[in-house]
Amino acid sequence: MNAFEINGGKPLRGEIIPQGAKNEALQVISAVLLTEEQVIISNVPDIKDVNKLIELLGDLGVRVEHLKKDTYSFQAKDIDLDFFMSEQFKAKGGSLRGSIMIVGPLLARFGKASIPKPGGDKIGRRRLDTHFLGFEKLGAKFNYNSKTNFFNVDASHLKGAYILLDEASVTGTANVIMAAVLAKGITTIYNAACEPYIQQLCKMLNRMGAKISGIGSNLLNIEGVEKLGGTEHRLLPDMIEIGSFIGLAAMTGSEITIKDVHYNELGIIPDIFKRMGIRLKLRGDDIYIPSQPHYEIDTFIDGSILTVADAPWPGFTPDLLSIVLVVATQAKGNVMIHQKMFESRLFFVDKLIDMGAQIILCDPHRATVMGLDKQVQLRGIEMTSPDIRAGVSLLIAALSASGRSIIHNIEQIERGYQDIDIRLRALGADIKRINTMPKQH
Missing domain, CATH: 3.65.10.10 (Enolpyruvate transferase domain)
Structure with a gap:
């Protein structure tokens, strides 16, 4: 040991x-699932949580290229949705708290997602309610299977909504933003977290073609678009x-x-x-x-x-x-x-x-x-x-x-x-x- x-x-x-910022990395790397075009991310930290997420995306079918020490290219063109129900996904997703961040993008693009209850630090209870209540407001239906420890979410057609988050959760805000960018109509998120990491995510999504306003405040307006394109992004x-x-x-x-x-x-x-x-x-x-x-x-x-x-x-x-x-x-x-x-x-x-x-x-x-x-x-x-x-x-x-x-x-x-x-x-x-x-x- x-x-x-x-x-x-x-x-x-x-x-x-x-x-590079770990917490930003987990969000923006998950966002590559929103498009089938190439996304290049630089200043990526070489740490276990980030490397596990990149490996998980590779298992999902994302084409990952390690361009240089801190720079990766991602292309999520052919995603294997059956991988979600595999024991391999359960083992990998369950050991990584950041794996919750892939749910929003998958719901937005494919209309469904499944994820094991995430792991991570022993620093107390970290609720996932904020994420799922936000998805629910957008029209998703979910259930938690306590026997398998899996969350299953169905979002056949997401629709913009007014969402008042129950807490200003950074990961919750990021996940709901990523789900909302491809939803039909306008989404308003109030009590949104406004950390620099969230601002970075929103700016990256706008470069990909999203329509997000209110960046830097706790009131975000998101006008859903049909699809997103590729971009380049550098982490803080x-x-x-x-x-x-x-x-x-x-x-x-x-x-x-x-x-x-x-x-x-x-x-x-x-x-x-x-x-x-x-x-x-x-x-x-x-x-x-x-x-x-x-x-x-x-x-x-x-x-x-x-x-x-x-x-x-x-x-x-x-x-x-x-x-x-x-x-x-x-x-x-x-x-x-x-x-x-x-x-x-x-x-x-x-x-x-x-x-x-x-x-x-x-x-x-x-x-x-x-x-x-x-x-x-x-x-x-x-x-x-x-x-x-x-x-x-x-x-x-x-x-x-x-x-x-x-x-x-x-x-x-x-x-x-x-x-x-x-x-x-x-x-x-x-x-x-x-x-x-x-x-x-």
């Missing part, structure tokens, strides 16, 4: 280029990686430049890290973080303890709350972390407490962090990564800690971060991949 061995406590230095850099590298620089007292960040697409992310006391400068489209021995958490205007909470875009993304939590452990001052969206994402704090951090886990959604102001260095321990974001947070903690740490279950980290050990070594990190068995607890 693969693990990372880290000897921490060393400042890093250099430049790092963020990978991954904002979660960018935030992770900002946190890494602060924790390890490192001087790091993050290249080509598309700063205007980062929303409130840089401001939240600034409130954690981290100095960062924009140089062109690069973020430069100078080495700083201390950083102090801001307070609210009345002097009360700062709360950092997740919220739908343009609020703070939940994927970076675990990074902010780790960063806070070595800051001067206190902060309340409020993870509203997922009920198990803070359960990794026991590992940080074992490393010497001062954290009170108030309940499954809230943790109070008392910063150590780098007066007491975290100590290396042996631990297991529970999910992608917690795994990277623990990796950052290990790089800042004194002594040796071992992180098991790094497959979770590698679902979201490409060649992370190689890229960190290029900055001077002492990290290597080892084969080991996890310690029994």
Whole structure:
């Protein structure tokens, strides 16, 4: 079993280029199913979740060509609809949470789809209701077979409708958009997610011939068209990686430049890290973080303890709350972390407490962090990564800690971060991949 061995406590230095956005990749790669013409996508991250989805499209009959390291050509001309009922599809689709994203395009183009209940992180319950309620409003009929764990959806003729989403789900919004672009008539989606990834998807679909307006807002209007054509699309850099590298620089007292960040697409992310006391400068489209021995958490205007909470875009993304939590452990001052969206994402704090951090886990959604102001260095321990974001947070903690740490279950980290050990070594990190068995607890 693969693990990372880290000897921490060393400042890093250099430049790092963020990978293409994982969450955008899962959406736009699924969108190639909407047309029989060629779609070329570049800046694709070489990570397990994305590679699994590309492999799944290949099994469906999509002609996939790997043009160069980060660029793929897709042509969904001859789709094998019988593949949906196969055991092979059940096994592959069930192990990949992103597989839900192919349902919208398949309904739009072929009028039916079937998908096993998706897998993925153990970070709490992620409902799929938003997706299916949206499809239902467009005229789809579905049923869930609890014995086979399959969702079967019939959408012989989709028709535009007014849809008020029950939550501003990013994947739910993307899926309903993709179903609506080929539906007859006009669809209005209110309470739509408006993340940069959704904006990117809409712009790509418009280049393919879709008619979507309201891009960037939570009210989208979609005029259905007969068919879509091919296009070329480049993914944004991954904002979660960018935030992770900002946190890494602060924790390890490192001087790091993050290249080509598309700063205007980062929303409130840089401001939240600034409130954690981290100095960062924009140089062109690069973020430069100078080495700083201390950083102090801001307070609210009345002097009360700062709360950092997740919220739908343009609020703070939940994927970076675990990074902010780790960063806070070595800051001067206190902060309340409020993870509203997922009920198990803070359960990794026991590992940080074992490393010497001062954290009170108030309940499954809230943790109070008392910063150590780098007066007491975290100590290396042996631990297991529970999910992608917690795994990277623990990796950052290990790089800042004194002594040796071992992180098991790094497959979770590698679902979201490409060649992370190689890229960190290029900055001077002492990290290597080892084969080991996890310690029994």
